[in-house]
Amino acid sequence: MESLNRVKEPKGRKRSSKRDPEANRQLLIKATLDTIADIGVTDTxxxxICERSGLSRGMIHLHFGGKDNLLTAAAQHFSTEYYAEMDRMTDLGSDASPEDRVMAVIEADLSExxxxxxxxxxxxxxxxxxxxxxxxxxxSSTQDPKLVETLRRAFLEIAHQNEQDPNLVDDATSGTLALLEGMWVNYLTDMQIFSRRRSxxxxxxxxGGLFPGKFML
Amino acid sequence: MESLNRVKEPKGRKRSSKRDPEANRQLLIKATLDTIADIGVTDTxxxxICERSGLSRGMIHLHFGGKDNLLTAAAQHFSTEYYAEMDRMTDLGSDASPEDRVMAVIEADLSExxxxxxxxxxxxxxxxxxxxxxxxxxxSSTQDPKLVETLRRAFLEIAHQNEQDPNLVDDATSGTLALLEGMWVNYLTDMQIFSRRRSxxxxxxxxGGLFPGKFML
DNA sequence: GCCTCTAATGGACGATCGTCCATTTAATGT
DNA sequence: ACATTAAATGGACGATCGTCCATTAGAGGC
Incomplete structure (x- = not known):
């Protein structure tokens, strides 16, 4: 168990076999996230973290200078990975309708x-x-500027044809994010009952209520 | 600072002056919640907790049998207080319209x-x-059965006149709760920007989009 | 081969953790 | 006033915390 997560070196790398500081850095971050998911932050x-990564206790101080910095780095890594995966799942062709682009974000956020x-x-x-x-x-913010902008522009296109309350686009954007936030909480609270499709x-x-005629099934 | 929160005994009580176990129990719970709000769970x-409550270190083991039980009791107390205050703020006259009852819940949840x-x-x-x-x-669930039922019944009354998708009431209920959940996150993320009214x-x-003609300004 | 430099180790360190209990203090019964 | 009972204290305890550093191990330069 102790060294299962050890890095397997792609053979043609610059580093010949052992001694890969950057890989160990990443390994520590992954081990941190896994530990948090497994036993909670309080007990992390x-x-x-070290026993899970298979590395020695000194490594954290060596690579991050302390536990707090490691936690911060782990949070950053986690956030980056989330938005990278979100991007990957929502780059429809540029001819996709704004409704499809919005629903792509929603379905990505609710995907496994x-x-x-x-x-x-x-x-x-x-x-x-x-x-x-x-x-x-x-x-730890859901208000990633890029994601917000993606939604905003889609809603702007949808609302553009008929001039409405100027707040409509903003409301649709932050309302959508708030709803997604709530769905995550529902999922955490009871994973058995939760349904991605229904959400x-x-x-x-x-x-659909906000934009009559749009977002129909 | 240390004994500011000390219990002041209502003079005619059964307990004459000192020695009030139940009051100390409550005092520990309050101190726990205050500490969490102040420095975070991790450092609580x-x-x-004891130095904030002004009580000795042995009290936690005496009254709760351990830190974990105290934390659980604090969570329960917090939840109970929330729903009690929610009840207090939403008991409009029984002749209040269902829309008003829904908005009362929303405004209570977003109130100071x-x-x-x-x-x-x-x-x-x-x-x-x-x-x-x-x-x-x-x-730590937002799905308090009583609150859910309050919303459900109000939405049922609103939707009753015209038969619709049978899921409408459920969707309105859990959607409202999800939106509120998201608003709490927005508030936590940036209290300066947050606006209760706008939310x-x-x-x-x-x-209003979900129930055409209803929930107008 | 040897030298140099850095990655990595793992134990030492004092501080703090949560638990427990012998003791003291206050209220009650007689 | 004294005995009894419960509440409250605060220090002892071993375990674990996070930090730090003297030491070892491995890779590249000469």
Missing amino acids: SVSR ALLNPRTTKIWHAFRGIASSHPGIARY AELIRRFL | SVSR ALLNPRTTKIWHAFRGIASSHPGIARY AELIRRFL
Whole structure:
């Protein structure tokens, strides 16, 4: 068990066989996230992280200078990975309708790849300690500027034809994100009952009410 | 600072002056919640709770049998207080329209009394550790049966006149709760930007889309 | 081969954790 | 006033925390 996660070196690499600082850095980050998902932030200690990564206890101080920095790096890594996967799942052809682009974001956010026991536990764990960890707070926001802009532009296209309340686009954007946030909480609370399809349809229904004639089944 | 929170005995009580076990129990719970809101769950230790309450270190073991039980009791107390205050703020006359009853729930949930820095931090702190603390998980759900039923019945009345999709009522209910959940996260993320009024109006707008002709300004 | 430099180790360290209990203090019954 | 009972104290305890560093191990240069 102890060295199962060890890095297997792609043979043609610059580094010949052992000694790969960067790989160990990443290994520590992964071990941190796994530990948090497994036993919770409260019990995630330096010793526990090290024994899971198979590395020695000194490594954390060596690579990150301390536990807090490792936690922050892990939060950043987690956030980056989330948005990278989100991008990957939502780059439809540029001729996709704005409705399809919005629904792509929703379905991506509710997909198994992004919403699963591991990510939910980690996400809420980080958010729970964000108030007292300024470094982590910066990576626990759902308001990623790029994602917000994606939604905003899609809703703007939809609402453009008929001039309406100028707040409509903003409301649709932050309402959609709020609904997704709520779905994550529902998932964490009871994974058995939760249904990805029903959750997506619920949000579609709300958007359909906001933009009459749009977001129909 | 140390004994500011000490209990002042109502003079005519059964207990003459000192020695009030139940009051100390409550005092420990309050101190626990205050500590969590102040420095985060991670740093909330037995010593810190005791020094805030002004009581001795042995009290926690005496009254709760251990730190975990105290945390669970604090979560329960917090949840109970939330729903009690919610009840207090939403008992309109029984002749109130269903729309008003729904909006009362929304406005209560977004009111200063229920949504403030202290409650948000505590709430998310508990949710963050709920996965690894089964005892706490039971009190970190937004799906309080009574509140759900209140919303369900109001939406049922609204939708009743014209038969629609049978899922409409359920969707409106859990959608409203999800939106509120998202608003709490927005508040936690950036309390400066957050606007209670705008948040309430956003949810009203979503509901207005769901029930045409209803929830107008 | 040897030298140099850095990655990596693992134990030492003091501080703090949560638990437990012998003792003291206050209220009650007689 | 004294005995009894429960509440409350605060220090002892071993375990574990996070940090730090003297030491070892491995890779590249000469």
